[in-house]
Each structure stands twice: as C-alpha cells, then as structure tokens.
Amino acid sequence: MSMTTKLERHADQLAALGSPIRLAILRHVVQGDPEGTVVGELQSKLDIPWSTLSHHLDRLASAGLLKHRAEGRFIHYRADYAALRGLTDYLWEDCCKGGGDNRCC
Amino acid sequence: MSMTTKLERHADQLAALGSPIRLAILRHVVQGDPEGTVVGELQSKLDIPWSTLSHHLDRLASAGLLKHRAEGRFIHYRADYAALRGLTDYLWEDCCKGGGDNRCC
DNA sequence: TCGACATTTCGAAGATACTCGAAACGTCGG
DNA sequence: CCGACGTTTCGAGTATCTTCGAAATGTCGA
Numbered sequence: 001m002s003m004t005t006k007l008e009r010h011a012d013q014l015a016a017l018g019s020p021i022r023l024a025i026l027r028h029v030v031q032g033d034p035e036g037t038v039v040g041e042l043q044s045k046l047d048i049p050w051s052t053l054s055h056h057l058d059r060l061a062s063a064g065l066l067k068h069r070a071e072g073r074f075i076h077y078r079a080d081y082a083a084l085r086g087l088t089d090y091l092w093e094d095c096c097k098g099g100g101d102n103r104c105c
Numbered sequence: 106m107s108m109t110t111k112l113e114r115h116a117d118q119l120a121a122l123g124s125p126i127r128l129a130i131l132r133h134v135v136q137g138d139p140e141g142t143v144v145g146e147l148q149s150k151l152d153i154p155w156s157t158l159s160h161h162l163d164r165l166a167s168a169g170l171l172k173h174r175a176e177g178r179f180i181h182y183r184a185d186y187a188a189l190r191g192l193t194d195y196l197w198e199d200c201c202k203g204g205g206d207n208r209c210c
Numbered sequence: 211t212c213g214a215c216a217t218t219t220c221g222a223a224g225a226t227a228c229t230c231g232a233a234a235c236g237t238c239g240g
Numbered sequence: 241c242c243g244a245c246g247t248t249t250c251g252a253g254t255a256t257c258t259t260c261g262a263a264a265t266g267t268c269g270a
C-alpha cells in the first residue's frame with residue numbers, strides 16, 4: 001500500500017476537481033438524482049466523447065469523490081458527500097489558530 | 106479581458122490547490138498570522154527552493170486565493186477568505202435540488 | 211445465440227505543468 | 241553609493257495531463 005498523507009489525498013482530490021470538465025461532471029452529479037446519474041446522461045448533457053468522459057469519471061472516482069454502482073448495462077455515479085465534506089472542511093481547518101481578530105470563519 | 110465562466114474560474118482555483126506543495130502553502134497561510142505570512146517563513150518551514158516557491162505563490166495568487174502586500178523588502182501573503190468561501194460553497198451549490206431524501210446537506 | 215447498446219481500455223499525439231539553478235531586481239542599512 | 245538581503249524572472253529539461261478514435265468488454269432483449 002502506498003503511504004499517503006491526508007494532505008496528499010486532499011491535494012489529489014482538488015486536482016481531480018481542477019479541470020473544467022471534471023468540475024462540470026461533479027456539479028452535474030451533485031445537483032442530479034440522489035440515486036445517481038447514468039454515464040449516458042452526462043455524455044449527452046455535457047457533450048464529451050465517451051472515452052474522454054470515461055477517463056475523467058475514473059479520475060474522480062479514484063480520488064474518492066464519486067462512487068459508482070452498476071445496474072444492468074447502466075452505471076450510476078453519485079457523489080461521495082462525506083468525502084466532499086471532508087475536503088471542503090479541510091481547507092478551513094485550524095483557520096482561526098492565529099487568535100486575534102481573524103475574521104475568516 | 107478574457108471571458109471566463111464561474112465554473113472555469115473555480116476549476117482554476119481547484120487546480121491551483123491540487124498540488125501537495127501549493128496545498129501545504131495555503132494551509133500554512135490559513136493557519137498562520139492573520140496579518141500575513143512572509144515568503145521567507147514559508148521557504149524555511151516548507152523547505153522549497155525559492156524559485157519553485159515563488160512560482161507556486163504566483164499560481165495561488167493568480168487564482169485569487171492569496172493576496173500579497175509588500176512591506177519593505179518583505180512580502181506578506183494572506184488568504185483571500187472570501188474567495189475561499191466562494192469556492193467551497195460552490196461545490197455544494199444546489200445540492201439538494203433533486204428533492205427526495207437526499208441527505209447531502 | 212445474435213445483435214444492439216452502454217461503457218471502458220488501448221494507444222499515441224500534443225499540450226501543459228513541475229522543478230530548480232543562475233541571474234536579475236528592488237529595497238534597505240550604513 | 242554599496243553591499244547584503246528578500247524575492248522574482250528566465251530558461252530548459254522532464255514528467256504528467258488531456259484528448260479522442262478504434263477496438264474491446266460486458267449486458268441485455270428477442
């Protein structure tokens with residue numbers, strides 16, 4: 001197993017979101033059916049070639065931001081909301097450590 | 106001026122955070138002195154070559170996540186908390202649109 | 211079993227990002 | 241002014257990312 005720190009895992013997740021296409025995919029999934037969004041729907045809505053889309057979905061899933069569940073020929077992707085929450089929280093962690101009138105939070 | 110959508114700007118910010126080094130820089134600045142952190146302190150704490158560090162700081166500032174203020178020979182970097190908030194909020198925007206028992210928020 | 215469909219893997223070209231030493235720049239104290 | 245200091249720019253090598261067509265995989269209905 002590869003030794004990965006929390007920082008590295010989160011950096012990987014942020015990098016996964018750091019492409020307009022992949023961010024659009026995540027936004028679409030987050031706003032979509034809680035049961036999951038089928039790849040074909042993403043393909044038609046976002047108009048991305050199948051192979052390109054598949055690659056990006058894999059990147060998001062590898063980063064732990066998307067989960068997928070096969071149902072017959074269809075594969076449903078849904079967000080891993082816990083992971084997403086962990087990521088956004090991480091950016092603000094220990095923000096007010098410096099004391100004083102730090103009005104960041 | 107280049108026409109940039111909200112999605113593109115946020116993807117750029119996420120990409121800026123998507124490197125372990127840059128994420129470490131932001132975390133350090135966020136946790137540090139509200140008045141700002143001097144480049145030299147980042148250099149010694151994170152042990153990154155000056156030129157590399159400078160490049161990464163520029164990337165974070167261009168993305169709008171860091172602001173800098175010169176004070177004599179020293180340059181203080183601090184987080185743009187409003188931008189950071191806008192970014193983390195964006196990921197959750199319209200999350201519960203799908204109605205139903207979507208327990209994401 | 212056959213053919214239609216949903217999706218992934220392979221492969222390779224082109225673009226972009228990362229890294230860091232050397233040199234340049236600006237600013238201060240003396 | 242001048243030398244020391246903090247920081248950035250330049251340049252180039254290397255690595256990683258992006259993209260997508262073609263072919264492969266797996267699954268269903270008939």
